[in-house]
Amino acid sequence: MSSSPWVRWASLIAIAAAVATPISAARAGDVDYFKGSTKGNTVTFEHAKDRSPGAHWLLGGLLAGVAVSAGIGAYYTIDSHDVANQLGAKTLTGKTWDADAQATYDRGHRARVRAGVAYGAAGALAIAFVIALWQTDPGEESVELQPTAMVEPTAGGAIVGAAWGF
Amino acid sequence: MRAWLASFALVAACTPQIEGGSYYCGPDESCPPDERCDGATNLCVVPSDVTAFACADVPTLPVITSCTPAKTETHGCVWTADGHTQVTLAMPADCGPRVEAQLIFPIAFMPLQTTVRGAGGAAVATSSACSAPHGGVTASCVAFDGMPGQTYTLDIASAPGGPTCDGACAFNRFALTVSILRP
Numbered sequence: 591m592s593s594s595p596w597v598r599w600a601s602l603i604a605i606a607a608a609v610a611t612p613i614s615a616a617r618a619g620d621v622d623y624f625k626g627s628t629k630g631n632t633v634t635f636e637h638a639k640d641r642s643p644g645a646h647w648l649l650g651g652l653l654a655g656v657a658v659s660a661g662i663g664a665y666y667t668i669d670s671h672d673v674a675n676q677l678g679a680k681t682l683t684g685k686t687w688d689a690d691a692q693a694t695y696d697r698g699h700r701a702r703v704r705a706g707v708a709y710g711a712a713g714a715l716a717i718a719f720v721i722a723l724w725q726t727d728p729g730e731e732s733v734e735l736q737p738t739a740m741v742e743p744t745a746g747g748a749i750v751g752a753a754w755g756f
Numbered sequence: 757m758r759a760w761l762a763s764f765a766l767v768a769a770c771t772p773q774i775e776g777g778s779y780y781c782g783p784d785e786s787c788p789p790d791e792r793c794d795g796a797t798n799l800c801v802v803p804s805d806v807t808a809f810a811c812a813d814v815p816t817l818p819v820i821t822s823c824t825p826a827k828t829e830t831h832g833c834v835w836t837a838d839g840h841t842q843v844t845l846a847m848p849a850d851c852g853p854r855v856e857a858q859l860i861f862p863i864a865f866m867p868l869q870t871t872v873r874g875a876g877g878a879a880v881a882t883s884s885a886c887s888a889p890h891g892g893v894t895a896s897c898v899a900f901d902g903m904p905g906q907t908y909t910l911d912i913a914s915a916p917g918g919p920t921c922d923g924a925c926a927f928n929r930f931a932l933t934v935s936i937l938r939p
Binding site: 667670673676678680682683684685687688689695698 | 770771772773774775777778779780781782783786787788789799800863889890891892
């Protein structure tokens with residue numbers, strides 16, 4: 591099979607271009623021939639991002655709310671315990687159920703209601719705290735540490751090493 | 757497990773556990789919630805144990821024959837808000853003693869007072885509260901100087917303006933103690 595001289599010239603030019611393109615590209619990209627060996631020296635680890643100051647305030651406020659609400663609940667619980675101990679009876683006390691006794695009973699009832707409300711608020715704030723903790727989580731980021739070369743001349747040679755700082 | 761129970765006991769608010777029969781009824785038959793005033797004992801009891809007010813005593817006082825210090829007691833009842841129970845007290849003919857009358861009654865029901873009436877029904881003295889309520893009862897006292905040979909009537913009736921549970925407890929029982937103190 592014979593071909594015309596134009597076709598032969600075109601084929602040669604195409605082959606030359608195909609071979610030359612990667613070489614020129616490699617030179618243009620300034621290829622790091624030690625990439626493979628240095629990559630192994632890089633230390634990479636996952637690092638938790640810091641929460642924003644606003645998130646810190648929110649979480650701190652919720653936590654403080656839990657503590658305060660629980661404290662109020664405990665205060666009224668103790669008060670209701672006092673009233674229960676004061677009025678509770680299984681045998682004849684010899685006392686009369688007068689206005690003072692009724693007022694004390696009512697105080698205990700109010701204390702029980704307030705303790706329940708305070709504990710409910712503390713529980714709601716605790717749930718809000720957990721949700722906020724989850725929602726304000728900024729996630730993690732990858733940190734790569736490049737080694738620093740260390741060369742220490744010694745008598746008759748040198749100590750060569752690498753160090754990573756973080 | 758014990759620690760959990762202790763924590764729960766610390767956190768859980770308490771309701772007073774009041775057994776029936778632990779307290780005397782207060783004014784207007786007041787009692788702890790879920791309890792009612794027992795008419796027979798004026799104790800606060802569970803509703804199923806409540807009995808109606810009962811009183812069948814008829815008060816009488818012995819005849820005073822001398823001015824020697826003495827004390828006598830009788831019991832009686834007042835059944836309605838405008839009811840009266842009367843006890844006659846005759847003084848010895850030869851002396852006029854100092855007389856003190858103490859009326860003790862449950863505070864659960866209608867409060868009572870004693871009016872001392874002389875001949876013709878004129879009021880000589882009226883009792884007033886003389887002790888703080890204690891043990892479910894209170895006391896009303898009156899004192900007067902009896903005239904020799906005079907007969908007095910101790911008229912026991914409701915104290916004006918006292919609570920009557922809106923008429924539902926317009927009754928009471930009483931113990932009347934009469935003391936002859938001195939000529």
